[in-house]
Amino acid sequence: MSRASRAGRRERRAGEPVGGALPAWVHVPAAAGLLLVLVPLVAIVARVDWPRFGELVTSPSSLAALRLSLLTATASTACCLLLGVPMALVLARGSFPGLRVLRSVVLLPLVLPPVVGGLALLYALGRRGLLAPALEVLGVRIAFSTAAVVLAQTFVALPFLVLSAEGALRTAGQRHERVAATLGARPGRVLTRVTLPLVAPGLASGAVLAFARSLGEFGATLTFAGSLEGVTRTLPLEVYLQRESDPDAAVALALVLVAVSVVVVVGVRGREGRGSP
Amino acid sequence: MRHAPRGLAVDLDVPPGEVLAVLGPNGAGKSTLLDLLAGLLRPTAGRIALDGRVLTAAGATGREVLVPAHRRGVALLAQDPLLLPHLSAADNVAFGPRSTGASRREARERAARWLDAVGAGHLAARRPRRLSGGQAQRVAIARALATRPRLLLLDEPMAALDVTAAPEVRRVLREVLRGGQHPERPGGVVLVTHDLLDVLALADRVAVLQDGRVAERGDVHEVLTRPRSAFAAGIAGLVLLTGRATADGLRTADGTLVAGLVDDGCPPGGPAVAVLDPAAVAVHAADPGGSPRNRWRVTVTQLEPRGRAVRVRGRHGPLELFADVTVEAAAEARLAPGDEVHFVVKATAVRVHAAGG
Numbered sequence: 001m002s003r004a005s006r007a008g009r010r011e012r013r014a015g016e017p018v019g020g021a022l023p024a025w026v027h028v029p030a031a032a033g034l035l036l037v038l039v040p041l042v043a044i045v046a047r048v049d050w051p052r053f054g055e056l057v058t059s060p061s062s063l064a065a066l067r068l069s070l071l072t073a074t075a076s077t078a079c080c081l082l083l084g085v086p087m088a089l090v091l092a093r094g095s096f097p098g099l100r101v102l103r104s105v106v107l108l109p110l111v112l113p114p115v116v117g118g119l120a121l122l123y124a125l126g127r128r129g130l131l132a133p134a135l136e137v138l139g140v141r142i143a144f145s146t147a148a149v150v151l152a153q154t155f156v157a158l159p160f161l162v163l164s165a166e167g168a169l170r171t172a173g174q175r176h177e178r179v180a181a182t183l184g185a186r187p188g189r190v191l192t193r194v195t196l197p198l199v200a201p202g203l204a205s206g207a208v209l210a211f212a213r214s215l216g217e218f219g220a221t222l223t224f225a226g227s228l229e230g231v232t233r234t235l236p237l238e239v240y241l242q243r244e245s246d247p248d249a250a251v252a253l254a255l256v257l258v259a260v261s262v263v264v265v266v267g268v269r270g271r272e273g274r275g276s277p
Numbered sequence: 278m279r280h281a282p283r284g285l286a287v288d289l290d291v292p293p294g295e296v297l298a299v300l301g302p303n304g305a306g307k308s309t310l311l312d313l314l315a316g317l318l319r320p321t322a323g324r325i326a327l328d329g330r331v332l333t334a335a336g337a338t339g340r341e342v343l344v345p346a347h348r349r350g351v352a353l354l355a356q357d358p359l360l361l362p363h364l365s366a367a368d369n370v371a372f373g374p375r376s377t378g379a380s381r382r383e384a385r386e387r388a389a390r391w392l393d394a395v396g397a398g399h400l401a402a403r404r405p406r407r408l409s410g411g412q413a414q415r416v417a418i419a420r421a422l423a424t425r426p427r428l429l430l431l432d433e434p435m436a437a438l439d440v441t442a443a444p445e446v447r448r449v450l451r452e453v454l455r456g457g458q459h460p461e462r463p464g465g466v467v468l469v470t471h472d473l474l475d476v477l478a479l480a481d482r483v484a485v486l487q488d489g490r491v492a493e494r495g496d497v498h499e500v501l502t503r504p505r506s507a508f509a510a511g512i513a514g515l516v517l518l519t520g521r522a523t524a525d526g527l528r529t530a531d532g533t534l535v536a537g538l539v540d541d542g543c544p545p546g547g548p549a550v551a552v553l554d555p556a557a558v559a560v561h562a563a564d565p566g567g568s569p570r571n572r573w574r575v576t577v578t579q580l581e582p583r584g585r586a587v588r589v590r591g592r593h594g595p596l597e598l599f600a601d602v603t604v605e606a607a608a609e610a611r612l613a614p615g616d617e618v619h620f621v622v623k624a625t626a627v628r629v630h631a632a633g634g
Contacts, residue, residue, distance in 0.1 A: 175359055181346035182315050182353040183373035183424050190347075193372070197363040 041258065048255055049248045056252035064230045065238035066256070072146065072234060073214035076153035080161040080210040083154070085196075085203065088165035093174070110159040117155050118223025125151070126224075148225035149232050153214035160213050161206040168202020169195070205268045212264040216257065280320045285309045285489040291428070291465040293328075296454060298468045298476045298497070301486035302508055307469045310486070311430045314467065315353050316346040327351070327427055328464060347376070352426035352463070356437045358417035360405035366416045367392060367401035373424035391419035395449050411442025415449055422453060422463065429454075429463035433470055444474075448542045451478050451631065473515070476501070477550050477630050485509045502597065515552050516598055519632060522549035527629045531594050536570040537627030550632040557626035558600035560589055561619045562610055571622040573598065577614050580607065591618065 049056070056062065091103055109117055124130050126143040135142065142148050172195070180194045181187075196203070218236040225232040227241065235253060242250040280286075285306040291297045301307050312318035313333065314325060322336025332349050334342040352373070360369045370388035379387065392398045395415040405413055414434060421429060434450065435443040454466055468479055476483060476497055484494040485506045492506035500509055502517050520529035522543050526536040527550075535551045543549055559565075564572065575591035575598055582588075587607040590599045600620055602610075612618070 175355070175357070176361060178315075178317055178346070179353055179355065179359045180361075180372070180376075181317070182349070182351060182430075183376055183420065184347050184350075185372070185376035186347050189376055194361060197361070200363075 044251060044254055044258065047251050049252070052248060053252050053255075056246075056249045057256060059249065061229060061238065062249065062253055065233055065235045065253070068146070068149070068230065068233065069215055069235040072149045072153055073211050075150045076157055076214040077161075077207050077211040079150065079154040080158050080214075081203070081207055084158050084161035084206070084210075085165055087158075088162050088169055089191075089195075091162065092166045092169035106162055107159045109156050110163075114152075114156055114217065114219030115223050118152055118220035118225075121148075121152060121155060121220065121224040143224060144226045144228065144232060146225075146231055149221050149234060152220035152224045153217045156217055156220055157210040157213040160209040161203075164202055164206025164209060165199065168199040168206070171202070172198045208264055208268050212261060215260060280306075280309055280313060280318065280323075285313075287486065287489070287491050289484055289491065289494075291467060293464050294462070295481040296466040296468055296479050298470055298480035298483045299486055300470065300476070300483060300509065301492075305486040305508075306489040307486055308432065309489075311353065311432055311467065311469060314428065314430055315351050316344060316349050319343055350424075350427040351430060352421040352424050352428075353430045353432065354417055354421045354434050355432045356434065358405070358410075358413040360408075360413055360416060360420070362405050364404075365401065366397065366403050366405070366408065369405070369416060370420045370423050373420060377424060387423050388419070391423045392416065394422075394453055395419045409442065410438050411445050414438060414442070414446045418446070418449060418453065425463075427464040429466045431466060431468040431470075433472075434468075435472060435475060436470075444540070444542065447475065447478050448631075454479060473501070473552070474630060477517075477552070477632050483509075514555065516555055516558070518551040518553075518596060520549060520551070521545075522547050522629055522631070526624070526627070527551045529596060531596070533573070533594065533596060535627060535629075536624035537629045538625060539629040540631065543629060543631040548632045549629050551627050551629045553622055553627045555588065555599050555601040556586070557622055558598075559621045560600050560602050560606070560610065560612070561621060562616075564619050565621060570624045571620075571627065573620045575618050575620045577612060577616045577618060579614060580612060587612075589618075591620070593620070 057066075087106060091099065091106070122129060122143060125135065125148075126132065127141070129135075129143075142151065176194050176198060177190050180190045185193065215234075216236060217234070218240070221232065221234060222237060227233045227237045233241070235257060239250050239253045239257070242253065287306070287310060289297065289299075289310075299307050299310065309318065313320050313323075316332060320333060320335050323333070324331065324335075325333040327350065330344075331342050332344045332351075334340070360366070361372065364372065367385065367388045370391055371384040374384035374387050375381070389398065389401065392401055395418050397412060397415045397419060400408060400412055400416065405416075408416065414437075418434070431450070435446055438446055454462065466479075468475060470476060480497050482494065482496050483500040485492045485500065485508055487506055487508055493500060493509060498517060498519060501515065518527065518529055518533075518535055520527045520533075520535070522539055522545050523534070524545050525539065526534060527539075528534055537551050537553075539545075539549075564574075573593040573596075575593045577589055577591045579590040580587055581590070582604075583601065585604060586601040587604055588599050588601050589607070589612060590597070592598070598620055602612075610618075
């Protein structure tokens with residue numbers, strides 16, 4: 001590249017701030033990484049049997065899986081909010097010994113292989129599990145039920161919500177809460193009228209992430225809940241099952257999951273871009 | 278009251294209805310003091326009582342008391358208005374009354390009344406993000422006062438505002454705190470500030486904090502004209518002349534006229550203070566004549582060396598004045614206590630501000 005053309009490129013950016021200069025070679029691995037993500041997505045879109053797409057996606061087993069997935073992912077997102085927001089409050093606002101250890105434990109499902117999570121759930125809540133006697137007394141059977149799907153999804157998705165909520169709480173700080181207290185607001189009122197509204201955008205993106213993670217859950221679900229059509233066979237399980245018998249159906253359903261993921265990512269990023277208060 | 282980790286040990290009182298200004302360098306313990314008063318921080322030892330009710334007691338023998346922030350009747354107004362972004366201005370002001378048990382209707386009425394009092398009635402429906410800095414701070418003042426606090430804490434309330442908004446907010450605070458027309462005035466006010474104008478406009482008394490201790494205290498005039506602490510001397514060290522504002526200056530109680538630039542919002546006839554920098558005062562052995570409108574015959578009472586300058590203190594009737602002149606000028610004029618000299622100041626070097634009291 002000649003000096004003149006370099007100067008020309010610089011001129012086109014006149015008026016823009018000058019960023020830190022990057023060595024040119026950095027763009028090569030960066031591009032490779034981007035291709036690694038993009039090429040498979042393009043490949044799967046290319047493989048879709050478009051004329052039969054509608055028919056494949058609306059077959060009875062597909063619809064059952066789709067319905068179950070939406071139902072369980074919604075339920076587990078609700079569970080994540082119910083359990084995760086108080087956890088985030090304790091982690092962000094609490095001060096007691098062992099807090100750091102506690103945070104590590106809470107985030108463990110994030111790094112744990114989902115199959116291991118499912119196995120762990122099975123040995124806690126399964127028919128021969130740790131809590132089996134108690135569950136038997138209550139007459140509750142969890143393993144291999146829709147409830148098990150929700151539990152498995154909540155287990156893996158909870159850290160996403162806790163992380164987002166805790167981050168939002170730390171960013172919001174406590175200054176509004178302190179002023180609200182001096183205005184006479186009891187702690188309960190401060191929580192519902194000040195803290196939660198302030199972190200609502202953070203909670204929303206956390207909930208969206210948790211929903212996406214629940215929707216994509218496979219390993220823990222299969223291990224703990226099995227694969228019963230209409231009861232525990234969610235969309236990812238259906239995709240995996242159809243992969244052998246009807247690859248076209250698998251691809252069509254996979255595309256549905258890709259579409260949901262794109263919507264989720266755009267939704268969360270868009271929110272971040274606008275900047276939450 | 279002590280807070281050992283932050284190195285604070287102070288003993289202060291605010292008489293009912295008065296405004297105590299707390300001055301001090303950064304890190305002197307001003308914020309710690311406010312946090313302790315608001316109940317947001319537990320002291321290591323000490324006692325805080327408000328209208329005879331013990332709010333905090335710690336360290337000494339006897340029972341520990343820490344009334345939580347929401348039951349103290351102590352409202353806090355910070356540098357940042359900290360309005361709740363999801364509520365309208367009116368709902369922000371109504372938040373306090375609603376929190377303390379007022380009905381929806383009563384809270385709304387009180388909010389409307391206080392928004393009018395701070396000149397923000399027309400902003401009631403706005404969200405905080407659509408308010409300017411000065412508007413937001415006025416709404417925050419209304420919000421703090423709508424709780425009918427028995428003690429109001431002001432933490433540098435004008436420090437984050439731009440030069441046009443600060444005087445406006447200061448005027449509003451002056452009206453609501455000192456105007457006397459509001460029956461719901463707070464019982465007492467503690468004002469933390471760096472700004473001399475805040476002290477002049479709002480305060481009855483001053484306490485200077487330094488290294489967590491009260492370095493000096495007294496009424497405003499005394500501390501600002503005869504500062505004993507280095508900090509007060511640094512921000513003050515100014516000549517202050519109190520009196521009543523006129524159209525183009527100020528008239529002191531003994532009738533001396535001081536020509537100066539009068540602030541907007543300082544009505545003629547109202548209590549005011551003329552402020553001038555002693556370095557702007559020229560000292561002449563003989564009446565120089567000429568254009569400067571402030572010429573005072575002064576008897577020198579004292580000469581103080583101040584680095585490269587000499588502070589010439591003197592009296593003009595009952596008024597105490599001082600001027601900073603160079604060492605060379607002082608030597609040349611052979612100034613000595615007892616001399617009769619003339620102090621000369623341009624009217625443009627004198628600012629006249631509305632004053633407390």
